[in-house]
Amino acid sequence: MKNKQANQILRAWDLAEKISGGELDKKAKWFSGDIRKTAYQKRESGTINEKISQNNQSSDQHVTISLLYLGAYKKQDLRDSIQNIRFRDTEMVQNRDPAKGYSVALIVNSDWSFQKIEVPYAAYFYLKLRQENIEEAMHGQQYDDFKSQLSQQLEEVIDRKRADLAECLALANQIVLKTFKLAGTRNVGQLRGLFQIQDEPPMLNSFYTEDIERVLQASADDSLLLKYLGLNPDVATKQEVDQNRDFISKLLDVENLPDGRWPGPEKYFQSLMQQVAVNVIRDKGPIKTDLKTVNGPPGTGKTTLLQDVFADTIVQQAKVMAQLEKPMDGFRRIKPIELFSNCKYNAYELIPALQGYGIVVTSNNNSAVANISKEFPSRNKIRQYPNENREKQDEYRTQLEEIDYFSDLANRILETADSWGMFAVPMVSKANQRKVFKHINHGVLKKQLSVYSDSWADARQNFNTALEAVHQEKARLHRMISIVERANPSVVDQAYLELKVVDEGIEVLNQEIANLTQKIENTRHRLVTLPKKRFLIFWQHETPTHDSLRFHISNLNKKIEGLNERVADRRKERRHVVHLIAQQEKIIREVEPIQKQLKKEGIVVFNDDFWRQTNEKRQQALPNNSRVLQNKRARLFIAAMRLRKVFICEARVPISNAWEFFAHQDKLVFDEDTLALTAGFQIMQLLIPVMSTTLASVGRMFANFGENTIDNVYIDESGQATPASAVGIAWRAKHLVAIGDPAQIEPVVTTNEATLRTIARDFKVSEQYLLPTTSVQQLADQGSIYGMHRSNHTWVGIPLWVHRRCDSPMFEIANEISYENKMVQGKPTKLSQVERSRWINSKGKATNQQFVPENVTALARIMKKRRDEGKSLDQMFVISPFRAVVNGITNKLPKEFNDGAISKKWLQEHVGTVHRFQGKEADVVFLIIGTDQDTDGGADWAFSKPNLLNVAVTRARHDFYLIGDYHRLKSKPYAEVAARELPLLDN
Template identity: 30%
Template sequence: MKQKDILKFWRDVEIFDLPSFDNEARILNEKEILPWNNTNRTVKKNYKWRYTLIFGKIDKTSIVNHLNDLLGITDPNDWETPVTGASSLSALMLNENGQIENEEYMVSSYLLGIKALEKNLHLSTIPKAIMESKNDFYERYNLKSNNDNDDKLEQEESISWDHLLKEIAYVSGFSEWSAKKIDVYVLEKLVPKDSEGNLSLFNSFYLDDLNYLSGIEEDKLGQALQSYLHLNPLKEKREDLIGSPDYLFQSIAPRLMSAGRWPSNIAHGLYTAQLGAVNTIFANLREQRGLQGVNGPPGTGKTTLLKDIIAEVIVERAKVISALGCHSIFDSGNRIIEQESGFNLYTYPLNKALRNNFGIVVASNNNAAVENISKELPLKSKIDIKEFPNADYFSDFSQNLIQEESWGVLAAALGNSKNRSSFRQAFWKANNADGEPAFHDFLYSLYKDAEDDQTYAYMKSFDEKNSLFMSLLNEFEAFKKLASSFHTQLPKYINNKKIQDSTRVEANEIAENLHSLKEEEKTINALIDQIEEDVNRLQNLIKLQTVRKPLFFFFHKLFQSNKFKQWNLQAEELMNDLNAGNLSLKKTRDHLSLNNAALGKLMTQEANNKKVLASLEQFFLAYEKLQDELFSTYGIEPKNLLNTDLLQKDLNEIQLLNPYHSAKIAKLRSDIFITGLQLHHDAILANAKKIKNNLNAYFMMSSGWVKVESDMAQNLWDTFFLCVPVVSTTLASASRLFANLNTEQIGWLLVDEAGQATPQSVAGLIHRSKRCIIVGDPLQVEPVVTIPENLVTKLRQQNNVHVDWSPCKTSVQQLADRVSLAGTYMQVGNSDDKIWTGFPLRTHRRCDEPMFSIANQIAYGNQMVKAIKTNSEEEFIGPSTWFHIETTTEPQNKHVIIEEITFLRHKISRLIDKMDYKGHIYVISPFKSVADYCKNEFKQHQQVFCGTIHTFQGKEADIVFLVLGSDPKSSGARNWASEKPNMLNVALTRAQKRFYVIGNKKLWATCDYFSTMARNLQ
């Protein structure tokens, strides 16, 4: 298996993506005048009519049923969320005159895919078949090439019913399996004259990118995409941040701390794992390409993390601008974009140091997630305005972009043509009723009067801001140096403490041994004195014995007389005693020498230990001085220092720390960010003409009015990113938004809610990006795959791809996690297997008990740590409870238990009518039929929201009801809902204060994960 095989497999899956029919379209009647031929049609000023013709309306269920028939699937599961809505066969876009607009024609790729399956053809033929269908289309509509521009097609007449009938006949050849009549529908819309039209929604949003990527050599793929598709993750190099806390300690080193911080409340710092994640991301990706997964369960501060990443990227660019100076942010010369009108666009190349590195794209397949980040970044209410009253980044031109008060042009939601048009009109060339200038007008006003060129004032201002910026950076570097010195001392402190303890033990042993040896010395010396006295006595006796020799000693000895014998015996006895005494004296003196040697050695050791202990005391004093200095100079409380107290803390307590945080450091870092933005501001306005020209070309490019090559597109995009740091988009819109960008031309890609994105949905965007941060949770909502799993399996097997790459089995988050070296192993639920996640965020700030503990146990291996106290002051309708409901009646719509709905109605009525509860109430069910029934039941209650877990991903409410449903006589549906912890985990973690379960506790308590909830909910 190769990476190209994976890309081909994903391409084949996307071929069967079912485009959704637009219900605003109306059916065309052959007898009526075609809309574009209606001369009585009115049009608003600066607007035009656009007509989208849609051929056929087929229920998606019938398409899926046909696919099941082709694959031999006779009994699909009825409890799985069914495919809903209708699809179409082909589509065509017309201008106000009924002529083809921008060659916009599309035949649904799934039709060609079905035809290939029917004929047992390989799906690699489909891209060619799509191109052939377009060529056939040109012939059917008598379109011919324009000799002046081979890339354009010219149409001489408007579309008639004859053309439409030809199209019906054409698509009929692909849909013999459908007995439904093929009607023609029209979608009529008044659109701004400058708006672009596209039919991208009529086929997979990802098909073109995947087709391109699967056709190029693997070494030509972006480095981040190569990492994403890595076939053999480097498991031996993984750093388990929870299993081996040393890695976590290293990740929060102050030397890694980023200079930029979002200007939020300075009282709040990042938790340990958040700080570690930000540090790790920039340590690994600041200077190189790649990818990092971040595992963020609900309520663990993913948005806070993303804001600080954005702040640091902006500061990094500010450093480059600071070094270049405002005069040098552009290279010399210009580049011309030629237009058919003859009016050429003059653009200016950004300095190479500013290209391809700093553009930030936030993407998600979740519209709400994209909107949230785009709307939140500019909100004045979301920053600490008291501490940062001067926080302002072109706020005069950002107020039209959001409804609430804005502090700057920080982000642009550009995911679809409507968003792009809205942003362009609100920011660039606004048609304000009050006459306020848009950014285009403002830039032009700065330099249009040569005698009053205001750009010079911004050059001077830039120099002043630059001095401040450098001063703030120097102050931060001084802090980092001091904090790093302290941080790096902790391992040495811990080791020195061990040395001190062992040295003190040794010193006590030495003292005891010294005492023993000194006492022994006394005893030995006393013994020597006694022996010497005995030896002296014996020597004197021997002298006396010599004097006592018998007279005529020679003869007595010669004849061995009795006198000689008696004398000699006494002499020998004395001599023997003397020899023994001398021998004893020698041994005792030797013993004394050995004792003295041991005594000297111990005394040397004692002296050395005293030096060691004195040196250690000096170290501890210096360490405490560093700690005191961090507090006195920077206000960092000891609780936020990784100091000696760490030795007494467990990992959960460490997760709750705000390492190296203080209000002063938070303000310093946020000041660096804001001053960095001000550098951007002044550099932009000091180069107003070049910026205006480039932005003008950018907006023309993004509107589809001019075509440019990728290097030109990159320059225009980087100019836009210079002015508007963040662009948000859905994954579905990304390929069209960045169609002109190629390999690694986006600096930073931040993918949010990646756990619910199919693995193939990011391939094109990752390929276009240098650095990718993938944030999400694979244990929340899973990716939605609308085609039958058996078909996915067939496509996978055709391409010889392992099941791990199947969109039915994995997500963007899981693939990013597997290749992220910084992460952790986590046990899920009752399984003995452990999964590897990306950098683990584990400090939870949303749910009260028991929701927190249940979710923590079933989904996160009890790794999460609760950072808020449970609030039990509000009564609601009692504590979180499982209301056991049994039924004797048949369920409706297979899963709806009427007794459960009746009970739910009673509880919600009590909350709203009797307790006057005004907050939102979420009603969640595993089954769509139950959710739909509840939705209809409470349609008059605006504060009650009903749906499956997909409705509520990323949302939260004080009160959540989980209505279980399911046929008591059938366990299949319950087994499906409890196959993984995801469904229950999402439901639990939507609830901040109360979680009420309604359903048969006896039946559901036998299911995985629900059994844990049954034990924790009364």
Template identity: 30%
Template sequence: MAPFDQQRLLAILDYWHKVEFFVPYGLDQRLDELEGWQSKVVLQAACLEAGSTQWNHIDVPVDKEITGYSLFLGVFDKSAVLTVCEKLLPIPAPLSDIARFEEEARADLEGQTCFAKIGLDKSGCPLADSISISTAPWALGQTLSQGLGALGASEFESARGYLINLFNNFFATRLDNASGPLTAGEVLSLHQTLCEWAGFYPGADQPLAVLEVKTKARATQEPDVASDQEPTALQEEEDEDDPVDDLDILNSFYIGDLERAMHSVRTGNVPAALRQYLTPLADDQRLDLYSDAGRELLYQRLRPRHLSIGHWLGNAEHPMSLMQQFALNQAGADLHYSGLFAVNGPPGTGKTTLLRDLFADNIVRRARVLSGLSSVNDAFSQQPLTVRFKDEERQVWPLIEALTGFEMVVASSNNAAVENISVDLTKRNALDATWRSVGYLQPVAHNLAVKVKKTGPVFPKDQDIPWGLVSCALGNATNRRRFREGLFFNTFKSDKTERPLTLWKWLDQEQPTSFASARAAFNLADKAVSTALAERERLAQLLEELGDGTQASYVAQAQQAHTHLQTCVEATDATVRENLRRQQEEEKDCLSLVEQQRLIDRTSPGWWARFWHTQAARAYTRQCAENAKLQLESHARLRALKSEALTLSSQLAKLEGQRQACERKLAQRSRDWETKTAERAALEQRLGVPLLPATLADLELPQFQIKGLWHDVQFARLRSALFAAALQLQQAWLHEAGQPKNRMRSNLWAISHLLNNKQPEDASHVLPVWQNLFMIVPVVSTTFASFANQFRGLQSDALGWVFIDEAGQAVPQAAVGALWRARRCVVVGDPLQIEPVFTLPRQLITALGQLSPFTHDDSYAPHQVSVQRLADQASRFGTYAPMMGKRLWIGSPLRVHRRCHDPMFSLANRMAYDDKMVFGLAQRNAPDTPLIDLPSSWVDIRGNVTRKQVVYEQIEFMAKVIVCLFQRDQALPKLYVVSPFKAVRQALRQHLMQIEWAGGVPRRGDLKEWVKRNVGTVHTFQGKEQDTVFMLLGADKGHAGGAQWAASKPNLLNVALTRARHRVYLVGDIELWGQLEHFSLAARGEHALARVTRNAFGIITKGGRAQTAPDRLGQA
């Protein structure tokens, strides 16, 4: 790696590393997630000094028992970061109203944080290997004492090592004094140690510590497992005698991976995907897919030979859109070995559909390797590894190399996005009805779908029973534990035909198709696809060769060549004849000169005249000389003509040969035309006539954008059947390989331990265990926050495929660990949807960027760019999109929108996507059975702000709509209420929980859950959709700054509009909001919403109609 490139990459990573130092741990968010009975004990200095041991006096429910505690030491307010910034950093220019609201809405500097978390066992004893520290206090202390320039990875490593020694001294002292529950004095001592270490001291009014109680169900029944199975493992109590050899980072999920990436840069071993992510392409390296050259590439890349071999089990009559096809095909080509591919997917354009086919294709390609094995054990290396987990060790058989590189991980910063992909894949409605009989480890997937509640197991409804275990949601330790328990241990009795089974019971009780039979079936399906693919590629070749379909055009080139040669032959032949004529004339001239010489000789003077050179003699001599000269010249011309004749004869023979060859070629071309025309007709008779554009410009037409190229029902079914056969082959392999004495059986033990958050002592053994897990579940998911912990021990390039979803929401440093571990990465998102939340003041982020010339221009600033933006900038294939008056390069765009009806589609398309999206639904108007029988409208309700952006009249109106719908239908309505502002969201949530629900009251728990799920800011609903959406705007003319901020970018309104499938209602002051950018499109113009008052909602009747009679919704 060139030194300049190395410095640049290190500067970017170091910048993000410094930013992460300051990110405060969200203690308040952690505590808010606890149930009410999980007591949150605040330890004030006064009670600690009195010697209180509060964790011994906590009441828990009778069905629970305490398993341990988490002690959060050194509590302080996140706003301390802002205080330090204001104290040390240059005073920034006053923020505009828009910038101020931007920081308020996107930054997260409210609530409590802390210095460290220490795990305690159930007796209250501290656990040496359960300590996590926050870097934020240390970063604040360093900045206060030495400035921002003193921050660095090496400085922190040194400080961390010093703190490890301090903790080891603390535990050594406890051993000397007979260990027991942590005392109040020890809590005070630890708090003082942390403050001195960090050089940062919270205010005296702050609590010293907060205690979280951890519990488990008191009575559990041991599962029924076979003797060779791994028994259920409860969380083991750790030994506090173990020394502290490392400290986990509490506040940042990304610091460790950033350090690993920096080490790779220093050693010159940067994975291709990460290097590409950090290296934007120059304009001349990009190919605009909307240009002529781009359309040529689109057309060629959509040829049948580039199609993926595996296809999801969907409706064969529903084609992928043209740009979905291109992204799928191009990603497969670009990522054959390694790299990064970015897809820019506006809402409703089929990102999930695209990813499903990528998954299916990978599964089929791995099945091809399996199909080449003679026996199931041939999938493993010949030599096992001895893998040791603490005090246990067993043999683990690594996979052969050919079966690796197919691991698939879905990652996102958004939990909902992760579930949308991995969880929804297993649902039966993810398959078309044609394929509902297909299953893959279906009883095991069913077992995982059973929810374990206090009252007992809750089985999924028939329609919710999963079809197969193609994916699972992992991530945090709780998810991994639940998956492990459902996979291996939880047993449930059911009288239904479809029984849930653990993997062990499935291996022992089920009898699926044998590996040999499944292999034969797969090979037949694979051959059918290969044959069909070859036929379609042959048809594509014939159509390209035969051109416009006339024989004249097909033979035109050969005919032209033949005509040219014929002309040349005729011209040369004429030249030959002319040469012969001239030779004949020249020969006559020669004879004439000879005759002339004979006559001259008859007048020759005697010898005496020649001797005396008489006049006659001189005349005679002159005549002879002249004649001789003429004869010589004639003979020379004759020789030249004969030489020319030889050349011409050769040329004529050659040309004639060429003419005859061309004539034969022309004849062959004519025969080829007839043969190929017949072949094309036969293929078209069998396959159908493909719909192809007459010109490349025609690719822009909706019919091609929607239906793509080279889609046909028969071939789609064959590819889906191949995917189904691949799943059956993988299932058959797993069943046989997992039998006793076969090699997969012992590997399951290691997988169980890994999912239980245990690590092999040899880090190189982690990857083989994960690779074996992916042979059970092809796709696993995780959030970025859990990525490093889930894949702890994996090195760079370890995972075959990483798919990043909703990448526009993720801060750029979040993806570094995933990209570092990925061999190939597909990034999918939309920068015109929700932007990332950043947790620090922008002045601090800017100041940290100023420390390096490579980051000073905010090109990598977390508050300015997202994962999607950087992936887009690194992509060769894409286009330019207008944004905020600039041209923004985006990755390969998806264009066909199949979610929203009008006016939502047209408004979003005009506002955010430069009218480049193509409407893909059957009809533009929404169905006739809406929740509220009122067209999409702008409900013009005005009022004065009571707090921040809250307008009470709008809150009251929205609450009454919800109440009336509940009273009408006796169910909480299926709608979303979206607001740009946190304050409006909170006001409506509180109002709904506090008002009296006359005429029927929902259960409080149900209402609380509904309010949490259905009322929120736009961030709440990213990646979700609903038939009806209300956007509650808030603000008034006297407090217009928030409205101006919300309208400054298309993102917020774009998200709200594109959540709504059938109806959208904007609720707010149209005179205020309707004048603002983007919102003005909804207030007036071609696609404007109808302007109505609250009276338009009237009485919501049983039929769902809104009448304009005096309304129950109130006139306030």
């Protein structure tokens, strides 16, 4: 990139990511003795030459490698040492990183000959810091030479003709330990490795460094990436959306309501700010931008919002399809490509009008990716009526099942029997992609796309009819709303007040005229009676007083003329006001039946009455919408899916060929075949509209994709993701939407803050780019045009306020500690519900870091009680801020129950740190604080920010229990709110 500041930021991130890598793969296994026995089990020991002839006789004939980790160490121990010595930082780490690092990854071929080594930069970085060579640690100018020299040493050792390979490996490990000054490390004689790797090799450094370095080498700046980095010159053009009457009223005009909608219950509208977010994402706002962000607290409908966004995206592309005489008119042939010997496939691209509608959803949260992939195709997400109306026939679901959008393929890929169609598919790891390609290959597609009974003409007619129905309903609403908006009773009231003022003014003027007229009469009488001056004996003539009186009368007449003109003006004004009153009263009389109709249909209008409501009522309403329109919009999406299926089936050759190109990228020649791949991916997304992957997988999944090659990217749970993790996907995206909540779990960053600040200073960038608390969401917010200022003047994206998950008091706790009491409770209150949420006062002596055994005893007692009352254990989560407490619960809780109810599987799924449960929910949640007086620093850390408590409390739909020492913890920040809201129960 050309932008110097962007380069510095990216280089700083590159280093920060490199030093966070170098972790042992979790699948790595310990071995000792002859490694070949570990790898190949029943093979006998022997010389290396004897083994070479025997190795890798596997039936699949895949080329395999083995990878051995040398110079292993505990990453936290090494970081602590550097933190204490180099940075004089003695702050205790409350949740110690359990990860194991390695100094060298030794990669050997299937015959156990040396192939190469990889030295994670993290190991080199920490070595140079321990040697107090900060300049080299930061910039690694000698890194390549260091790696080359070490590679030569190890190659000589491994390729010696030794009888015992284990001896070679032990010697190699000793060289590495000495080189990296790890001689005192525990488990020196034990090694770990991965054997006969046939999948993609493990990521040896950070998941993100290759993409960052690729972007650094790009010849041109990417405008979207610059916005994400906060370097966009247009960033000053901010549009405040929260409580902005003029903006919201115009944005949510009925004509701006997206034509397509997800087929959910028609009675459930989006909330006010949900629809604002939907419309902005769908480019209905006054300012067009390719970077948008949404800030959604827990339970505010972020997934529901995305459903409508995706549905309308499908509808908009279907509008283009419906204009084509035949589906193949939507493609342009690029060229034939020989993928296999004597086997060529024609490459195609979509015509420009059909491009730009693909969707990729990504996150650093695996469960978030899984939820998108599983929820959107699920039949349970298609509902015309709420759950309480199950006896009614669900036409939405019935129609989609009749269309059968390749539900059989979806069920096989997702390993379920619940799919209505192949709307979303996970494309995470190479193994996962292979699974998809196994079920969606050339032969399968040829068969699947050949079986359909619909015709293109019928599908087009059906879609156009559904589209016209939406437009007609919009026009009906627009007419009624326009009339109602014109009929404004407040205008009449104001006019009557004006009329009163005018009449009073006329009366005052008339009185002034009368007074002046009287003065004239009096003056004239005086003039007549005034004696004249005699001249000689016969003549009399007037005195100067006569002249003065006549002049006075003239002036009074002029004043009366002026007052009469003012009276005339006032009477003219009065006639205008009277006409306005009559006109408005006529409109009001005419609009009465329309208002009754609107009220009958539950349609809300943007008028003064709406904006005079309380914020709670405003936020839960969606003006300019109707249940009829909801229904027609949902049916339009269904019609679009029908049209889409016929389009795909009649264009089976471009579709199946595109999948072949993506599945066999290794057969393509780059850069010559880049267009065939990227254009093919757009064609692939006709078949699967939504593809999901993790941020960590982006670099590999889209390794051959360059700048601006992915249409629409949505980063879910972006408040958890480190800023550097989104560089690759932002660079490839044409449009980017970040959705998350910085008030929940912060990104997991294991590098200590002092090191990150040092990197920021060295590269001369703001610390905000490197601080552990900075997330993708926060950074994207700063580059986003649409949003709001919080009370601390921080700019955030479009806020969502209506919360529909938690009962009281969980809602009140979260709202106060994290959301400035701006959230609105949208969940109906059940008066019969018993409030069971409590603070369980439980204390004792911590036995292992923060773990207090008495807390588990109290936990078990309440869990048993709730189980006896009929609450399933599967509807309970047990959460703690500390790994040590989670480990203690895992060991002790089964013994407390002593009836087999707490299985290993249950513990894995229902007990964990707060981070594990981000994005999940349960009926009952227990938060175990642990700690005692001696480990109170851990409690201070847990309550130093509202994030952990906020996430824990918002996992609970109905009941929340906080278990810990009430008297010690109640006064800590944010815990004091929980202490106030939760009734106390002594254990």
